[in-house]
Amino acid sequence: MARQSGLVAAFGAIVGAGHVLTAPSDMAGYLSEPRDLYRGEALGIVRPASTQEVAAVVRLCNESRTPIVPQGGNTGLVGGQIPDRSGGAIVLSLQRMRALREIDLASNTMTVEAGMILAHAQAEAGRAGRLFPLSLASEGSCTIGGNLATNAGGTGVIAYGNARDLALGIEAVLADGRIFCGLSKLKKDNTGYDLKDLFIGSEGTLGVITAATLKLFPKPRAVETAFIGLPSPAAAVALLDLAREKAGGEITAFELIPRIGLDFVLAHVKGARNPLAARHEWHVLLELSSQNAEGLGPRLLDMLNAAAESGLVEDAAIAASEAQRAAFWRLREHLSEAQRFEGGSIKHDVSVAITDAPAFLEDVQNVLKEAAPGARLVAFGHLGDGNIHCNVSQPVGADRAAFLARWDAINEAVHAIVIRYGGSISAEHGIGQLKRDLLPQVKDKVAMDLMRALKRTLDPQGILNPGKVL
Amino acid sequence: MARQSGLVAAFGAIVGAGHVLTAPSDMAGYLSEPRDLYRGEALGIVRPASTQEVAAVVRLCNESRTPIVPQGGNTGLVGGQIPDRSGGAIVLSLQRMRALREIDLASNTMTVEAGMILAHAQAEAGRAGRLFPLSLASEGSCTIGGNLATNAGGTGVIAYGNARDLALGIEAVLADGRIFCGLSKLKKDNTGYDLKDLFIGSEGTLGVITAATLKLFPKPRAVETAFIGLPSPAAAVALLDLAREKAGGEITAFELIPRIGLDFVLAHVKGARNPLAARHEWHVLLELSSQNAEGLGPRLLDMLNAAAESGLVEDAAIAASEAQRAAFWRLREHLSEAQRFEGGSIKHDVSVAITDAPAFLEDVQNVLKEAAPGARLVAFGHLGDGNIHCNVSQPVGADRAAFLARWDAINEAVHAIVIRYGGSISAEHGIGQLKRDLLPQVKDKVAMDLMRALKRTLDPQGILNPGKVL
Numbered sequence: 047m048a049r050q051s052g053l054v055a056a057f058g059a060i061v062g063a064g065h066v067l068t069a070p071s072d073m074a075g076y077l078s079e080p081r082d083l084y085r086g087e088a089l090g091i092v093r094p095a096s097t098q099e100v101a102a103v104v105r106l107c108n109e110s111r112t113p114i115v116p117q118g119g120n121t122g123l124v125g126g127q128i129p130d131r132s133g134g135a136i137v138l139s140l141q142r143m144r145a146l147r148e149i150d151l152a153s154n155t156m157t158v159e160a161g162m163i164l165a166h167a168q169a170e171a172g173r174a175g176r177l178f179p180l181s182l183a184s185e186g187s188c189t190i191g192g193n194l195a196t197n198a199g200g201t202g203v204i205a206y207g208n209a210r211d212l213a214l215g216i217e218a219v220l221a222d223g224r225i226f227c228g229l230s231k232l233k234k235d236n237t238g239y240d241l242k243d244l245f246i247g248s249e250g251t252l253g254v255i256t257a258a259t260l261k262l263f264p265k266p267r268a269v270e271t272a273f274i275g276l277p278s279p280a281a282a283v284a285l286l287d288l289a290r291e292k293a294g295g296e297i298t299a300f301e302l303i304p305r306i307g308l309d310f311v312l313a314h315v316k317g318a319r320n321p322l323a324a325r326h327e328w329h330v331l332l333e334l335s336s337q338n339a340e341g342l343g344p345r346l347l348d349m350l351n352a353a354a355e356s357g358l359v360e361d362a363a364i365a366a367s368e369a370q371r372a373a374f375w376r377l378r379e380h381l382s383e384a385q386r387f388e389g390g391s392i393k394h395d396v397s398v399a400i401t402d403a404p405a406f407l408e409d410v411q412n413v414l415k416e417a418a419p420g421a422r423l424v425a426f427g428h429l430g431d432g433n434i435h436c437n438v439s440q441p442v443g444a445d446r447a448a449f450l451a452r453w454d455a456i457n458e459a460v461h462a463i464v465i466r467y468g469g470s471i472s473a474e475h476g477i478g479q480l481k482r483d484l485l486p487q488v489k490d491k492v493a494m495d496l497m498r499a500l501k502r503t504l505d506p507q508g509i510l511n512p513g514k515v516l
Numbered sequence: 517m518a519r520q521s522g523l524v525a526a527f528g529a530i531v532g533a534g535h536v537l538t539a540p541s542d543m544a545g546y547l548s549e550p551r552d553l554y555r556g557e558a559l560g561i562v563r564p565a566s567t568q569e570v571a572a573v574v575r576l577c578n579e580s581r582t583p584i585v586p587q588g589g590n591t592g593l594v595g596g597q598i599p600d601r602s603g604g605a606i607v608l609s610l611q612r613m614r615a616l617r618e619i620d621l622a623s624n625t626m627t628v629e630a631g632m633i634l635a636h637a638q639a640e641a642g643r644a645g646r647l648f649p650l651s652l653a654s655e656g657s658c659t660i661g662g663n664l665a666t667n668a669g670g671t672g673v674i675a676y677g678n679a680r681d682l683a684l685g686i687e688a689v690l691a692d693g694r695i696f697c698g699l700s701k702l703k704k705d706n707t708g709y710d711l712k713d714l715f716i717g718s719e720g721t722l723g724v725i726t727a728a729t730l731k732l733f734p735k736p737r738a739v740e741t742a743f744i745g746l747p748s749p750a751a752a753v754a755l756l757d758l759a760r761e762k763a764g765g766e767i768t769a770f771e772l773i774p775r776i777g778l779d780f781v782l783a784h785v786k787g788a789r790n791p792l793a794a795r796h797e798w799h800v801l802l803e804l805s806s807q808n809a810e811g812l813g814p815r816l817l818d819m820l821n822a823a824a825e826s827g828l829v830e831d832a833a834i835a836a837s838e839a840q841r842a843a844f845w846r847l848r849e850h851l852s853e854a855q856r857f858e859g860g861s862i863k864h865d866v867s868v869a870i871t872d873a874p875a876f877l878e879d880v881q882n883v884l885k886e887a888a889p890g891a892r893l894v895a896f897g898h899l900g901d902g903n904i905h906c907n908v909s910q911p912v913g914a915d916r917a918a919f920l921a922r923w924d925a926i927n928e929a930v931h932a933i934v935i936r937y938g939g940s941i942s943a944e945h946g947i948g949q950l951k952r953d954l955l956p957q958v959k960d961k962v963a964m965d966l967m968r969a970l971k972r973t974l975d976p977q978g979i980l981n982p983g984k985v986l
Contacts, residue, residue, distance in 0.1 A: 150869065150871055151757075151871075152753060152757060152869075152870055152871030153869040153870050153871045153872075153902075154760070154870075155869070196706065197706050197710075199704055199706075203703070203704065208704060210710070211681070220962070220966075224962050224965075225962065226960065226962045226963060226966065227960045227962065227963075228960070228963065230938070231869040231902075231938070232867050232868070232869065232902060232938075232939065232940050232943070233673070233867070233901045233902055233903075234669055234673065234678060234867045234898070234901050234902065234903045234940065234943040234944050235867060235940035235942075235943060236666065236667050236669075236717060236940070236942045236943060236944055236945065236946045236947070237940055237941060237942045237947060237951075237955060237958070237959060238717075238947060238955060238959065238963065238964075238967050238985060238986075239714065239717065239718050239722070239966075239967050239970055239985075240667075240680070240713040240714065240716065240717050240718075241963055241966055241967070243710040243713040243714075244709065244710065244713075244714065246710065247706060247708075247709065247710055248709050248710075252709070263764070264760050264761050264764050266764070283622060287621075287622060290624070290734050290807075291734050291807065292807055292808070293807055293808070294733070294734050294736070294806070294807035295765040295766075295807070296765070296807070296808075336764070337760075337761065337762055337763055337764035337765070337766070338762070338763070338766075338811070338815060340811070341808070341810070341811060345808060397702050397703070397704045397705060398702070399620065399622075399623040399625070399701040399702065400622055400623050400624075401620055401621075401622030401623045402623075428704070431703045431704050432623075432701075432702060432703055432704065433703075433704045468700070468701070468702075469702065470702050470704065470705035470706070470707055471707060472705075472706045472707045473702070473704040473705060473706060474704050474706055475706065476706045477706070477707060477708060481707075485707060485708060488707070489707060489708065490696065490697045490698065492690070492694050492695065492696045492697065493696060493697075493698065493708065493711055494708075495694075496690075496696065496709075496711055496974075497708050497709050497711070499973050499974070500709055500970075500973065502973075503969050503970065503972075503973040504966075504969070515708060515709075516708075
């Protein structure tokens with residue numbers, strides 16, 4: 047206890063006593079996460095206001111062998127941002143570091159601190175007449191630092207890449223408290239190893255990202271959004287191919303929605319309505335964006351007509367207003383939430399090569415018939431990136447707890463199929479605690495060895511987010 | 517000698533005796549490079565035919581502490597592919613590994629071996645109706661493995677990124693001979709650290725890349741190319757901004773050409789002619805590509821008219837045929853070669869933030885006036901990426917050798933300006949031998965320490981391309 051209170055005082059001397067939270071009620075919001083799958087304990091929540099303060103805190107942790115759990119908006123879905131129950135770690139909250147350091151229109155870059163909320167970064171770009179295209183469900187509370195630490199994905203990846211692709215440079219604090227100054231506006235810089243990408247996606251286990259220089263894009267002049275009914279995932283993949291051929295880089299969303307998912311949303315989300323007259327087995331939310339204000343609408347129409355003629359598309363609605371566009375997107379965005387009303391749901395954030403997606407989905411459906419009779423597969427998401435959220439809702443009327451108790455078994459069955467297709471068991475959410483023990487079973491052994499060697503090299507005392515990823 | 521001939525025999529047992537070259541005349545082509553800045557000696561040239569053979573060769577080198585210099589097409593510009601003069605190393609030529617392992621149209625990927633020549637990769641993609649957009653001067657002889665090892669750039673980076681951005685996955689042999697199986701068609705895979713990007717751009721010092729899964733793109737339906745006369749680099753940057761605003765992702769080339777560079781080409785390259793009636797201080801080669809066959813030409817014309825009205829553009833020619841387009845490109849492509857006719861030339865492959873490019877060029881011009889009176893700055897290249905090749909031709913009539921003897925001093929003067937702008941001293945060519953001693957002077961100290969730590973971790977015996985990068 048004396049050691050603990052000494053440490054708390056030392057952290058307070060760095061960040062200000064008021065920015066070290068130790069009262070259980072003050073800490074509660076940092077020690078569990080929205081889905082309440084993980085709860086932890088901590089010595090305290092330390093809230094630095096600058097990179098120098100982060101460095102001093104990390105240095106002190108390194109000297110005192112105090113584990114650090116970096117945390118942004120606490121929206122992660124795999125428990126990466128929550129400490130274990132030992133109570134020996136600190137949560138290092140980056141939330142006070144939310145400054146816009148610079149926006150450079152000619153270079154199309156924006157340098158922000160790690161704690162800036164994603165929606166604020168989008169808004170700052172928008173105010174400057176630019177687009178910052180990272181977009182995901184939790185954008186109102188997740189932070190840029192967390193987005194980069196987890197290499198976040200979302201709906202814009204098909205056109206703009208994931209978080210990694212949107213960062214030109216980063217600043218990070220290493221395990222010994224040194225500051226890696228890797229902020230850069232340069233698109234081309236071949237002076238040595240790619241250090242930036244080692245920290246991005248490492249979930250805070252190799253360093254603490256404190257700031258980043260992000261790419262900006264021109265705001266699209268024209269956006270066209272279609273809600274499309276199709277017979278099958280194979281038709282959706284063929285439509286994607288056609289869309290690529292006809293519209294190339296203009297495709298800014300290609301989201302798959304199954305009939306059952308739409309039914310759940312229509313049943314449980316107030317104001318939701320089907321844009322199409324009939325029911326279809328599958329749907330695609332397709333969005334095209336262009337700098338060229340003219341011709342995008344007719345081109346989308348032509349594409350859909352061509353797809354209809356070859357039997358790929360059964361019906362389609364094109365948004366005639368911004369309100370209609372928003373209504374289409376709400377159907378997509380509420381898919382996960384609507385499942386809550388249908389009882390327990392077992393999640394899979396997986397990806398396969400796009401070409402394999404139809405066969406993969408069929409195999410998953412078949413395996414579930416045996417492994418979980420009556421369970422309802424709600425397979426949706428970023429088909430344009432091969433990333434499908436295979437969420438499995440419990441059978442109608444089944445016992446929720448009994449169904450959820452089968453989480454590991456059902457994961458195992460689905461992941462076995464993913465592995466068979468050379469896919470990924472975590473396309474965009476990361477490993478965190480949730481998939482840590484699974485990782486060595488599915489990952490190339492040499493890759494695992496390399497990861498462990500990198501961890502030892504960059505964090506020899508193992509203070510950075512221990513128990514996560516590895 | 518006994519040890520050497522024993523090793524040669526052992527390599528021969530792995531790859532076949534005929535594929536270990538030891539006669540000086542057989543080795544010559546592997547031991548110097550086109551510009552003849554570097555010459556080396558070797559124990560032998562070892563030419564494996566498979567990843568397994570590479571692994572066995574590397575294992576043997578690791579056991580016998582024999583340095584390995586991996587080599588692709590031997591086109592590198594910084595000496596990374598040439599051994600030192602000790603004669604103790606082997607050159608590991610990947611040229612026999614040139615198979616197309618798979619092309620997957622639905623996933624838009626192509627898996628090729630490291631020794632495939634870039635132009636062949638482009639052609640394979642083209643035969644399948646796709647585009648592989650990496651394009652650089654040496655594409656007829658450089659290899660995919662070398663492109664990835666050096667993170668090659670070229671003229672398509674503005675639209676498609678550099679080599680790193682075009683690789684979804686790689687296969688590589690580690691220093692101890694283990695094979696890292698990181699081939700993947702997945703666009704999204706957040707299962708642990710980004711290992712691929714550690715090897716890409718490490719110039720063979722962390723592992724030997726043996727194969728890669730590359731991204732393919734649809735072939736553009738329409739391409740429009742303009743040769744534009746402008747008053748200044750500032751006008752070129754403003755034109756780029758305008759082009760981004762009007763044509764966003766359709767800009768597939770934005771190359772800067774100075775008056776003196778065009779004059780050199782017109783004087784020395786047979787058949788070259790100025791597409792514009794008058795002479796201009798600066799030029800831009802602008803190319804737009806689109807999946808939409810219609811409207812691109814008129815849109816380019818509108819953009820140029822708008823730019824002319826605001827004084828950014830003085831004159832412009834739009835290619836009316838494929839032959840004309842090729843003629844425009846020849847002017848750009850011969851800039852470097854044409855300089856040879858003007859005597860010695862001191863090269864700088866640098867980048868700065870695009871917004872800084874005009875002031876940077878002015879500063880370079882001013883510094884050269886003092887540091888090398890009469891020397892002629894030929895600043896050209898990928899302005900759309902902030903990457904400018906600041907080549908300095910000797911004063912008219914000056915002594916070539918005396919001028920070239922000032923290489924280091926003039927480099928130092930130019931690099932000092934690059935550093936002041938937070939730029940890169942190697943935008944696309946890498947570090948190799950040429951800039952190895954310079955690197956610690958310009959790079960963040962913590963970054964250097966990290967690089968050294970990674971090198972020790974991945975190649976503890978220091979057998980992989982020693983003396984390069986670090």
